[in-house]
Amino acid sequence: MIELRDLTIRLGAFRLDGLSLRVPAGGYTALVGPSGSGKSVLLRLVAGLLTPGSGGVWLDGVEATRLPVERRRLGFVFPSAALFPHLSVEGNLAYGLVAAGLPGAARAARVREVARTLGIEGLLARRVDGLSAGEAQRVALARALAPSPRVVLLDEPLSHLDAGARLELQAELGRLHREVGFTALHVTHDQAEASALGQRLAVLRAGRIVQEGPAGEVRARPADDFVARFLDPQPAASAPGG
Amino acid sequence: MSPGPALLPSWPLSLGAVTALGLLHLGLHLAPGTGLGLETNLLLFAANLYVAYGGWLVVRAGRLGAGLGFAAGYLALLGLVLLWLERESLFVLLAIAWASVYRVALLRWLLVLFVLCYVVLQPYAFECFLPLGLGALAVHGYRRLGADPFRVACLSLGLFVLAALLLPILHLLIQDSPQTLAATLVRADVLAALGTSLLSAGLATLLVMLGGVPLAYALARGRLRGRAAVEVMVDLPILIPQSVVGVAILVLLGPGSPLGRGLEAAGLGVTGRFAGVVLAQAFVSYPFLVKAAMTAFEGVPAALEDASRTLGAGPGATFWRVSLPLAARGVLTGAALAFARAVSEFGALLLVAPQPETGPVLVHRAFLQGGVGDSRPIAVLLVLVCLWVFVLLQFGRGLLPGAPRSWGTGAGEGRA
Numbered sequence: 001m002i003e004l005r006d007l008t009i010r011l012g013a014f015r016l017d018g019l020s021l022r023v024p025a026g027g028y029t030a031l032v033g034p035s036g037s038g039k040s041v042l043l044r045l046v047a048g049l050l051t052p053g054s055g056g057v058w059l060d061g062v063e064a065t066r067l068p069v070e071r072r073r074l075g076f077v078f079p080s081a082a083l084f085p086h087l088s089v090e091g092n093l094a095y096g097l098v099a100a101g102l103p104g105a106a107r108a109a110r111v112r113e114v115a116r117t118l119g120i121e122g123l124l125a126r127r128v129d130g131l132s133a134g135e136a137q138r139v140a141l142a143r144a145l146a147p148s149p150r151v152v153l154l155d156e157p158l159s160h161l162d163a164g165a166r167l168e169l170q171a172e173l174g175r176l177h178r179e180v181g182f183t184a185l186h187v188t189h190d191q192a193e194a195s196a197l198g199q200r201l202a203v204l205r206a207g208r209i210v211q212e213g214p215a216g217e218v219r220a221r222p223a224d225d226f227v228a229r230f231l232d233p234q235p236a237a238s239a240p241g242g
Numbered sequence: 243m244s245p246g247p248a249l250l251p252s253w254p255l256s257l258g259a260v261t262a263l264g265l266l267h268l269g270l271h272l273a274p275g276t277g278l279g280l281e282t283n284l285l286l287f288a289a290n291l292y293v294a295y296g297g298w299l300v301v302r303a304g305r306l307g308a309g310l311g312f313a314a315g316y317l318a319l320l321g322l323v324l325l326w327l328e329r330e331s332l333f334v335l336l337a338i339a340w341a342s343v344y345r346v347a348l349l350r351w352l353l354v355l356f357v358l359c360y361v362v363l364q365p366y367a368f369e370c371f372l373p374l375g376l377g378a379l380a381v382h383g384y385r386r387l388g389a390d391p392f393r394v395a396c397l398s399l400g401l402f403v404l405a406a407l408l409l410p411i412l413h414l415l416i417q418d419s420p421q422t423l424a425a426t427l428v429r430a431d432v433l434a435a436l437g438t439s440l441l442s443a444g445l446a447t448l449l450v451m452l453g454g455v456p457l458a459y460a461l462a463r464g465r466l467r468g469r470a471a472v473e474v475m476v477d478l479p480i481l482i483p484q485s486v487v488g489v490a491i492l493v494l495l496g497p498g499s500p501l502g503r504g505l506e507a508a509g510l511g512v513t514g515r516f517a518g519v520v521l522a523q524a525f526v527s528y529p530f531l532v533k534a535a536m537t538a539f540e541g542v543p544a545a546l547e548d549a550s551r552t553l554g555a556g557p558g559a560t561f562w563r564v565s566l567p568l569a570a571r572g573v574l575t576g577a578a579l580a581f582a583r584a585v586s587e588f589g590a591l592l593l594v595a596p597q598p599e600t601g602p603v604l605v606h607r608a609f610l611q612g613g614v615g616d617s618r619p620i621a622v623l624l625v626l627v628c629l630w631v632f633v634l635l636q637f638g639r640g641l642l643p644g645a646p647r648s649w650g651t652g653a654g655e656g657r658a
Contacts, residue, residue: 049548069551070559076552082545086567095563096553147554 484589538572
């Protein structure tokens with residue numbers, strides 16, 4: 001479970017003001033909004049990569065506002081895979097397990113297990129700079145899931161992929177969520193991606209959450225014109241750009 | 243029959259050219275006062291026939307300008323080697339070489355440089371031809387990669403100046419026979435000085451790495467408010483003259499200061515001791531390491547460090563497992579620079595610790611006692627040893643993991 005209470009942060013001209021959001025345990029919330037609305041800032045606040053000016057972050061019922069990133073036990077998937085170029089695919093997958101102090105044999109077993117789950121056993125010995133964008137993002141996803149985090153934060157995880165790889169990984173994400181049952185907060189500017197994956201939708205605009213609720217409800221009863229236009233790409237002229 | 247252009251001129255043209263050249267050389271033979279023997283004249287005639295054929299090939303294949311360049315080169319050789327230096331056989335060789343390689347631009351330029359170095363700049367032939375020849379190769383490669391004429395001109399000018407800067411070093415290196423160098427190398431004072439230099443510079447490099455890498459990391463990563471001021475302070479040892487560094491160390495730690503007396507009493511004095519050598523060398527080499535390491539750490543994408551943190555590694559573990567391995571090449575470059583700077587330190591050492599003697603101090607003493615002749619072989623050895631260590635350190639870089647590149651590591655931190 002992720003719970004944000006009254007978060008406030010100022011970063012130059014950008015400000016996030018009194019933002020609250022709740023992602024139920026095991027839920028999948030898609031956070032959508034146009035560029036510059038603060039989606040990534042919000043995600044970095046949850047991860048602890050940014051510290052809020054005021055307000056609090058609760059993870060699984062425990063206050064984590066001042067907890068360092070490495071002790072929040074979460075998985076983070078970056079827009080670019082952000083794989084470690086000096087390690088092999090296997091080294092990347094094992095990274096979080098080494099940090100957790102897992103002994104060698106258990107580590108190797110877990111690496112194989114998570115690689116199998118994502119269908120990348122064949123890549124384990126490879127160097128990361130030879131991977132395609134789709135393969136790299138799969139490895140990044142596996143790396144984030146390897147230490148079995150209860151909360152997974154996804155920052156535009158599909159934005160660097162071509163259409164084919166995007167659909168494939170999108171389906172994979174849905175399947176993983178159903179099978180593993182982590183709590184997911186998924187940031188995207190693509191409303192189709194949000195609709196396909198999100199059980200709940202949160203619409204962010206200029207640092208404020210305009211509407212949040214079960215996906216079907218938000219789509220059926222948009223709170224205002226902005227939400228309606230953002231979620232309905234039909235009138236092409238009004239679709240907001242990425 | 244071959245579809246390409248003919249390999250020989252038509253019969254009338256061939257016959258006419260041979261006849262004209264024959265008549266020219268007959269005239270030379272008969273003209274009074276040329277002093278040209280029959281054999282030499284025949285040799286020149288044969289060479290000129292070959293050159294004429296080469297000229298015909300050039301004109302047939304290319305434009306009029308190429309033919310003019312060919313003729314100008316031939317006339318320059320004629321005037322320079324035959325008329326001025328009066329060396330007929332050399333002229334014959336060079337003329338034939340000219341006619342043979344003219345149509346290949348790179349070889350043509352190398353031959354021009356060769357003539358320039360070995361005929362015009364004869365006493366400095368080797369040390370001129372080596373850098374200029376390598377420079378010609380570089381410029382040629384640059385042109386083939388499609389650089390525009392302006393950049394080619396910039397590169398040529400820059401390499402020429404670089405060659406001029408390297409000239410004294412290269413010239414120095416070939417002054418003494420290997421026997422003299424070997425005899426110098428086994429002298430006790432030379433061995434001791436080289437040993438002191440390598441050991442002290444090595445220790446100084448380790449010292450500045452221990453102190454410099456953390457500062458470089460902090461400067462590269464934190465948004466430090468007074469960063470510009472800190473950077474100026476890091477640069478300070480580069481900004482002030484070496485002798486001033488020496489005076490400053492003496493004033494603080496010398497026998498005349500309370501701190502110096504205290505250290506001396508504790509057996510830790512620096513003046514005239516090995517510790518003083520290391521200290522002075524570390525002082526002057528520190529900026530080189532810090533600046534190189536800072537650039538290296540700045541090149542490590544922040545997203546990789548963020549990824550490491552989200553995977554459960556703390557700031558320290560992230561430094562050891564991600565930042566340092568990825569910056570290792572740059573840090574080692576800084577270490578190589580720092581080492582080179584430490585070995586070459588002279589001014590501060592002369593004041594702080596002329597004993598134990600390092601290489602540069604020994605070169606200076608040998609110069610004072612026996613002039614250039616005595617100090618030269620030691621200087622050559624010093625250059626060779628330093629170059630060798632520097633090259634080793636640079637090659638060591640190749641064994642380290644590469645710098646991050648490609649989409650897999652992009653920062654991707656723009657907020658949505």
